[in-house]
Amino acid sequence: MSGEEKGGAAEERTPNEPEAASPADPETAPEPPRADAPGDPGADSGSRSRTVLREILESSTLVVIMAIVASLAIGGLLIVFADEDVREAATYFFSRPADTFQAMGDALGGAYSAMFSGAVLNFNANDFSGVIKPFTQTLTQATPLIFAGLGLGIGFRAGLFNIGAQGQLLIGATLGAYVGFAWHLPWGIHLLVAIVGCALGGAIWGFIPGFLKARTGAHEVIVTIMLNYIALNLVAWLLTLDAFQREGSDNPITPIVDETAQYPLLLGSDFNLHWGFVLALACAAGVWWLMERSTLGFEFRAVGANPHAARTAGMNVTKAYILVMVIAGALAGLAGSAPVLGTEKVLTTATAGSLGFDAITVALLGRSRPLGTVMAAILFGGLRASGPTLQVQAGLPVDIVFVIQALIVLFIAAPPLVRSIFRLPAPAHEKEVAA
Amino acid sequence: MKLELRKITKKFGDFTANDQIDLVVESGTVHALLGENGAGKSTLMNVLFGLYDADGGEILLDDETRVFAGPGDAMAAGIGMVHQHFMLVPVFTVAENVMLGHEQVRGPAKLLDLEAAREKVREISDRFGFHVDPDAMVEDLSVGAQQRVEIIKALSRDARVLILDEPTAVLTPQETDELLEIVGQLRDSGTAVVLITHKLREVKAIADTITVIRRGKVVGTAEPTASQEELASLMVGRDVSMTVDKDDATPGEPMLRVENLTVIDEDTRIKLLDGVSFEVRGGEILAVAGVQGNGQTELAEAILGVVDAVEGSVTLDGTELMGRSIRDNLDAGIGFVPEDRTEDGVVASFTVANNLILDLYDREPYSKRGAIDPGVVSRNAEEQVEKFDVRTTSTEALTGSLSGGNQQKVVLARELARDLKLLIASQPTRGLDVGSIEFVHKRIIEERDKGVAVVIVSSELDEVYALADRIAVMYHGRIVDIVSPDTDRDTMGLMMAGAHGDEEEAA
Numbered sequence: 041m042s043g044e045e046k047g048g049a050a051e052e053r054t055p056n057e058p059e060a061a062s063p064a065d066p067e068t069a070p071e072p073p074r075a076d077a078p079g080d081p082g083a084d085s086g087s088r089s090r091t092v093l094r095e096i097l098e099s100s101t102l103v104v105i106m107a108i109v110a111s112l113a114i115g116g117l118l119i120v121f122a123d124e125d126v127r128e129a130a131t132y133f134f135s136r137p138a139d140t141f142q143a144m145g146d147a148l149g150g151a152y153s154a155m156f157s158g159a160v161l162n163f164n165a166n167d168f169s170g171v172i173k174p175f176t177q178t179l180t181q182a183t184p185l186i187f188a189g190l191g192l193g194i195g196f197r198a199g200l201f202n203i204g205a206q207g208q209l210l211i212g213a214t215l216g217a218y219v220g221f222a223w224h225l226p227w228g229i230h231l232l233v234a235i236v237g238c239a240l241g242g243a244i245w246g247f248i249p250g251f252l253k254a255r256t257g258a259h260e261v262i263v264t265i266m267l268n269y270i271a272l273n274l275v276a277w278l279l280t281l282d283a284f285q286r287e288g289s290d291n292p293i294t295p296i297v298d299e300t301a302q303y304p305l306l307l308g309s310d311f312n313l314h315w316g317f318v319l320a321l322a323c324a325a326g327v328w329w330l331m332e333r334s335t336l337g338f339e340f341r342a343v344g345a346n347p348h349a350a351r352t353a354g355m356n357v358t359k360a361y362i363l364v365m366v367i368a369g370a371l372a373g374l375a376g377s378a379p380v381l382g383t384e385k386v387l388t389t390a391t392a393g394s395l396g397f398d399a400i401t402v403a404l405l406g407r408s409r410p411l412g413t414v415m416a417a418i419l420f421g422g423l424r425a426s427g428p429t430l431q432v433q434a435g436l437p438v439d440i441v442f443v444i445q446a447l448i449v450l451f452i453a454a455p456p457l458v459r460s461i462f463r464l465p466a467p468a469h470e471k472e473v474a475a
Numbered sequence: 476m477k478l479e480l481r482k483i484t485k486k487f488g489d490f491t492a493n494d495q496i497d498l499v500v501e502s503g504t505v506h507a508l509l510g511e512n513g514a515g516k517s518t519l520m521n522v523l524f525g526l527y528d529a530d531g532g533e534i535l536l537d538d539e540t541r542v543f544a545g546p547g548d549a550m551a552a553g554i555g556m557v558h559q560h561f562m563l564v565p566v567f568t569v570a571e572n573v574m575l576g577h578e579q580v581r582g583p584a585k586l587l588d589l590e591a592a593r594e595k596v597r598e599i600s601d602r603f604g605f606h607v608d609p610d611a612m613v614e615d616l617s618v619g620a621q622q623r624v625e626i627i628k629a630l631s632r633d634a635r636v637l638i639l640d641e642p643t644a645v646l647t648p649q650e651t652d653e654l655l656e657i658v659g660q661l662r663d664s665g666t667a668v669v670l671i672t673h674k675l676r677e678v679k680a681i682a683d684t685i686t687v688i689r690r691g692k693v694v695g696t697a698e699p700t701a702s703q704e705e706l707a708s709l710m711v712g713r714d715v716s717m718t719v720d721k722d723d724a725t726p727g728e729p730m731l732r733v734e735n736l737t738v739i740d741e742d743t744r745i746k747l748l749d750g751v752s753f754e755v756r757g758g759e760i761l762a763v764a765g766v767q768g769n770g771q772t773e774l775a776e777a778i779l780g781v782v783d784a785v786e787g788s789v790t791l792d793g794t795e796l797m798g799r800s801i802r803d804n805l806d807a808g809i810g811f812v813p814e815d816r817t818e819d820g821v822v823a824s825f826t827v828a829n830n831l832i833l834d835l836y837d838r839e840p841y842s843k844r845g846a847i848d849p850g851v852v853s854r855n856a857e858e859q860v861e862k863f864d865v866r867t868t869s870t871e872a873l874t875g876s877l878s879g880g881n882q883q884k885v886v887l888a889r890e891l892a893r894d895l896k897l898l899i900a901s902q903p904t905r906g907l908d909v910g911s912i913e914f915v916h917k918r919i920i921e922e923r924d925k926g927v928a929v930v931i932v933s934s935e936l937d938e939v940y941a942l943a944d945r946i947a948v949m950y951h952g953r954i955v956d957i958v959s960p961d962t963d964r965d966t967m968g969l970m971m972a973g974a975h976g977d978e979e980e981a982a
Contacts (some may be wrong), residue, residue, distance in 0.1 A: 335837040335845050342833065346822040352781060352813055353834035354802035 066071030096294025104405060104412075106458050107451030108419070115444040116148050119436060123147035150434045158429025159422035169310045174311040174425060182414075182421025184209070184378035186320040189417050190327045191242075191371030193408035197331065198364040200345035204249060204264025205372040206396025207271030208242040212373020214275055215241030217380040217387035222283070230300035231381070235319070239370040239379040245271060246369015247362065254358035260365070268396070276389050284387070294387040303382045314382040323371060324410040330367075331410075340364055372396065401449050420445065476502050476537055476553060476635040478523075478667055483532035485522055486516075492518040494691045495532065500636065502549050505658060505668045507682035509675075511710055513878050513906030515691040516671045520638050524556050525549040555629025561621050565614035570596050572613055573628050599627045603660050619650035626657065637661060638669045643677055647766045648936055648968045656682045673710070673908065676937075688772040711910045719916045722924070724944040726756035730928035731778070736787035738773045739953075747773045749952040750787070757896070760919070760929040761957075762943030764936065766971050771932040771950035772814055775901045779811050779928070780804050793898050805834055808896035810922075812886055812903055814932070816879070820886040823875030827867050828856035830874045831889050855892075863888040864914065880911030887918060898922050901932040918940060919961045936964060 105346050120126055126147050129139040157164065159178050165171045188205045195202040216238030225233060249263035279292035285293045303314035331337035342350040343360045351357050379391050402420055423445060427438040440456030454468050458464070478500040485493040492515045500506045510516045521527045523534060525543030533540050536552055543549040546556075563572050574592035581588040596609035605623045613621060622642060629637055639658070643651045658668055658681055672678060678685055678699070685697040687709045695709050707715040738748035748770045755761045763771050776782045778789050780801045789796045796804050805811070813819035821830045832841050832852055832978065840851050856870035863884045867877055874882060883903070888900070900919060904912040919942060923929050933939050939946055940960055948955045948970040955970045 331850070333847055335842045335847055338829070338847060342822050342825070345824045346818070347755045348819045349822050349833065351801065352779075352811065354800070354805045355799070355834075356802070470644040 053215035070122060100455065102464065103455045103458050104407070106462050106464070107448055108450050110458060110461060111444050111447035112152075114447055115440060116151070118443060119151040119434075120144045120147050122436060122440070124435075147434075148468060150469045151430065151436055151440070154417035154434040154436075155423075155426040157433070158426035169179060173311060174429075176285060176307060176311045177425040178418060178422040179317050180312045180314070180383060180421070181424040182376040182417040183314075183317045183320050183382065184395050185399050185402045185417035185420055186317075186414055187323060187378065188372045188376035188396060189406060189413040190320075190323055190403035190410060191246075191368035191375075192399055193406065193410070193413050194327060194340065194371075195364055195368045196403060196408040197344045198340040198360060199347065199473065200250075200253075200361065200364055200368075201261050202246070202249070202264055202365065202368055203261055203400065204245065204267050204369075204396070205375070205399045207264065207268035208369040208372035209396050210271045210275050210377040210392045211376075212238040212240075212244040212370075213277065213376030213387055213391050216373070217294055217297055217341045218284070218376050220235050220301035220381060220385075221295040224298060225300065226459040227300045230298060231303070234301040234381055235299070235374070236379055238373045238381070240373065242373020242376065243366045243370040246365040246367075246372065250362040250365025250369075253365075254361045267373060272389065272392075275387070275391075279387070292389060296385045301381060302385060303377075312383060316378045319374070320378075321414065323374065324414050327371075328410040336363070354372045372399070375399065398445070401445060401452075404452055405448065476667060476819070477535075478554075478636045478669075479535040479538070480519070480523065480577060480594075481533050481535065483519060483522055483534075484530045485518055485527055487531050491691050493522065493529075494564040496688070496691075496693055498686060499905060500667045500669055502635065502667045503662055503665050504683040505662050505670055505681050507670045507672060507678040507685045508688060509672060509678055509685055509697075509706060509710055510688035511673055511910070512880070512906060513908070514688045516688055517640060518691075519688070520556065520640060520671060523549065524554065524638065550634070553633060553635040554638065555632060555634025555636070556638040557622065557625040557629060557640065558646060558728050559640060561625055563613045563621060563624060566612065568610050568612055569607055569616075569624050569627075570609040572624060573609075573631050575628075577632065583749060595631050596627055599630050602664075603657060605657070615649075619646055619653065620663055622646070622650075622654065623657070626661075634666070636669065638671065640671045641673075642670070643672065643674060647934075647971060648964065649972065651677065651703070662768075675706050678706065679703065686842075707909050713910075715909055715913060719913075719920065719941045721920045724759040724923065726759040726944070727756045727926055728757055730757040730792055731755040731930070732786040732788075732790045733774075733778065734790075736777055736785070736789060737776070738770075738777050738782055738785055741783075746952055751949075751952075751954050753947060753954060753957060755897070755928040755930060757926045757928050758923055759944040760923050760931060760942050761945050761947055762931045762933060762939040762960075763947045763949055764933065764939045764967065764971060765949035766945075767934045769949045769971075771934075771949050772901065773952075774949070775811075775814070775899050775930070775932050778897075778899060779809060805893075808894065810814070810890035810893065810898040810900075810927075812883075812898070812900035814901035814905075816886055817875075817881055821874045821882055824871065825874055826871045827860065827865065827874050827877070828852050828870040830885050831856050831859050831870075831892075835889070835890060835892060859885075859888040859892070863918075880907040883911065883915065887915060891918065891922065895927045896923065898927050898928070899932075900931045900982045902934065903931065904933075904935070904938060912938075936967060 123143065125143040126140065129143040158174055161171055162174050163171060165173070188209060192202055192205055216234045219234040219237040223230070223233070245267060248267060249258070249260045252263050253260050254256040276292065279294070284294050285291065285292065297443050303316045305311065306313045306315055306317060331341065339350065339355050339360050342353070342355060343357050347357050353391045375395060376391070380387050382389065398420055402416045403413055405416035405419070406414070423441045427441050430436050430440065431438050480498040482495045482497060483493050484491065496519055498506070498519070506517050508519070514624050518527065522529045525545045525548050534543070535541065541552055543552065559857070564575065570589055570592040573596050574587070574589070579588040579591050580586060593609040598609060599605070602957060605627065607620060607623055607627065613624060616624065626637070642654055646654060656676060658670065661668055670678070670682060682699050685699060685701070685706070686693055686697050687697060687706070689710060689712055694712070697706060697709060703714065733754070734752050736748055736751045737746060739745070751770070751774060753761065763774065765771050773782060777785050778796065778801060780796065785797060787797070791807055791809065794807055796807065799832055816821060822833065829852070834854065835841050836847060840848065841855065842848060853870060859865070860867060860870055865877070865881050865884045865888065867881060874885060877885070898919070899969045903919065904915050907915065919929060919931070931939070932943050943960045945957055946960055946962065946967075947957045948967065950971060950973040955973065
């Protein structure tokens with residue numbers, strides 16, 4: 041496939057290239073209007089600030105933020121129409137329209153204030169720890185998403201579309217949980233070994249598609265999806281074995297991991313937030329260094345951006361694919377440590393939930409950069425944390441949260457749509473394509 | 476039909492691609508639009524063809540103002556365009572391609588009237604002696620024949636103004652001559668021809684009027700009698716020497732020895748390279764000439780180790796290169812300038828600084844113990860940009876935003892940064908403007924004079940003659956002959972078509 045694309049893409053590109061490149065081409069670009077500057081400084085600085093503004097507007101960060109805004113707005117519409125009072129008031133809309141709008145306002149206000157108090161700060165609480173508890177919940181929920189999102193981000197930047205975080209996470213969680221409840225090691229060492237177990241499990245599950253792609257060209261999307269199923273059913277089978285079940289029980293749930301293997305709580309026993317969050321931030325810093333400062337990351341980025349040029353420059357592309365998948369798998373495996381060593385402390389078939397798939401969105405939303413991934417994970421952690429409050433306080437189905445998540449993905453995938461909604465200028469290169 | 480452009484202005488953001496350009500093309504003449512890459516020629520023609528909206532100015536046909544909303548309008552008004560990269564469907568026949576976009580139907584069932592299209596192709600083909608079979612599949616045709624199909628397509632829509640965008644970029648010398656002949660016939664039949672090019676030889680051969688564009692402005696008009704030097708300096712804006720200054724080679728010991736090198740296509744089992752043997756000594760340039768697709772690409776890639784299915788032997792300074800990794804071969808002292816720089820030479824989304832270390836990143840001083848030193852990388856970039864005169868806003872600019880010539884300088888700067896024993900450069904100046912070509916050639920000859928063995932692969936005969944100490948001509952994966960650069964163009968053309976040269980072999 042790549043062979044055909046190679047020729048085609050090159051031919052498509054070339055005719056436009058000299059002209060398309062020229063706006064930024066200093067060789068042909070006109071000299072800056074230096075002669076005008078002394079006479080009319082205002083014009084010069086004006087055009088410069090316009091240029092800066094355009095750069096901000098063209099940046100995809102703004103598109104990402106606007107996508108979130110648009111999703112919340114559409115989510116708001118859904119909230120309005122899902123609300124009982126609104127529908128009731130709408131039946132006599134033409135006699136008393138004000139009632140309908142009143143009900144709409146109440147529904148929206150109720151929903152978003154419920155989300156805020158569920159995910160950020162709860163001002164109805166009695167004490168300070170109650171006020172900040174929602175935000176610590178958000179960070180707790182964000183922890184596995186940070187780990188897995190970081191791993192997926194490395195893959196995306198290296199040109200690998202790894203859909204397998206779910207399976208990698210599950211295998212990592214399995215190995216980590218087993219170390220946690222079956223082995224009994226001293227304090228400190230036990231947690232360390234359990235964490236390594238999580239990373240190792242994920243790494244093994246990531247190595248398989250990386251190796252297959254490197255050696256046989258098998259496409260990583262298919263292989264990782266299939267490995268997700270294998271992982272899930274493998275875990276389901278393991279949970280039928282005595283070794284993984286609680287003594288005297290037939291339920292598919294493992295014993296609670298030893299306290300020595302659990303992440304210590306970060307803010308005392310009032311909060312669920314554990315040291316896994318700090319480890320996740322440390323991993324984000326590590327991934328930044330790996331991708332931006334190390335020779336290995338340089339290879340990964342080169343292979344992702346242009347494997348042909350990377351190969352011609354003497355890089356070992358297949359080795360890079362395997363390494364990327366191993367590292368991504370290890371990080372997804374660490375994501376598995378958040379539930380089994382942090383919040384739930386047991387392994388079940390539901391441990392992974394939809395974490396592995398949400399992490400894809402998180403990585404895309406964070407543009408595969410560590411800082412962006414952390415922020416996107418916190419946003420998604422907030423959405424997850426706000427679910428129960430939304431249900432209890434505003435009486436809304438928790439599915440609204442998933443709809444908003446899905447809408448964000450939709451908008452992120454279609455930057456021109458976001459730009460046209462908010463009338464943002466298109467980047468220069470897209471204009472060229474459109475012309 | 477008389478075509479007139481008045482004060483055409485086209486801006487992209489703050490950049491003015493066309494600045495008040497005036498152009499008059501009379502019917503029955505060939506008007507050459509001469510300019511470097513990025514000078515604004517193609518932009519101007521895209522405005523004329525309705526692909527871009529002009530920001531100012533007007534288009535007149537027979538003194539009547541016209542506005543074209545798109546190529547359809549322009550074609551209906553009698554303007555035809557042959558793009559540099561053909562707009563043909565490879566799996567359609569010539570007739571199907573010609574009728575594509577304005578299909579005629581017949582009968583109540585509205586079936587495609589293929590016979591009418593065939594007839595049209597035959598008629599035009601006969602009128603101009605094109606020898607194009609309407610039922611031939613386009614993908615089976617030579618590049619020159621495909622171009623004639625494009626011309627037929629334009630003429631079948633009654634084009635009276637025909638724009639040819641860099642038409643000879645993809646042609647062999649013979650095909651180029653044939654095309655120029657066709658252009659002459661079209662002119663004689665009353666068509667107005669606009670020839671966009673940066674090749675001076677062709678302009679001088681066929682043009683009636685020459686308009687030179689530089690940086691979006693018309694900088695002058697010239698008569699075809701003007702010398703190449705005069706045209707080139709108009710185009711570039713300074714004096715340009717058209718010949719490369721070089722002393723005679725002082726070849727040393729044999730450096731590269733290629734024996735019986737064979738590359739087999741994995742799918743078709745065709746021999747892309749068929750038992751090629753030659754020797755290059757340190758301090759000499761061997762230019763590999765030939766029409767594209769005759770094994771030159773595979774030759775260059777096989778020496779570096781990029782292609783897999785290889786038999787034979789390649790030794791560099793006594794070391795066997797076959798079966799080793801690309802990395803090992805680069806370390807052995809090979810500098811490699813790939814044919815397709817956007818595909819294999821640079822990573823467009825990387826900064827200039829990072830592309831300058833694309834194959835140096837894990838060596839000292841650029842990195843230590845796996846950590847890249849950003850300070851060293853950026854200092855290296857500043858130095859190289861200065862030394863190779865890379866025109867970029869900053870070393871942190873994305874390489875994809877540079878012009879082709881400047882991207883090529885980045886590749887060259889990187890490859891020459893190591894101590895080389897062998898430099899392989901494929902199409903080193905393809906798509907480059909006159910100024911950059913001069914620069915690149917100078918650097919290559921400097922390497923030769925340092926004692927490096929140089930292999931140049933080029934389909935431009937001008938380049939081959941300018942650089943070569945010896946010329947290997949390739950045809951169908953074999954070396955037809957290795958000749959001296961004194962061999963005349965006609966003989967060379969024949970050899971490129973597979974005929975053995977009668978010239979005495981150079982040692």
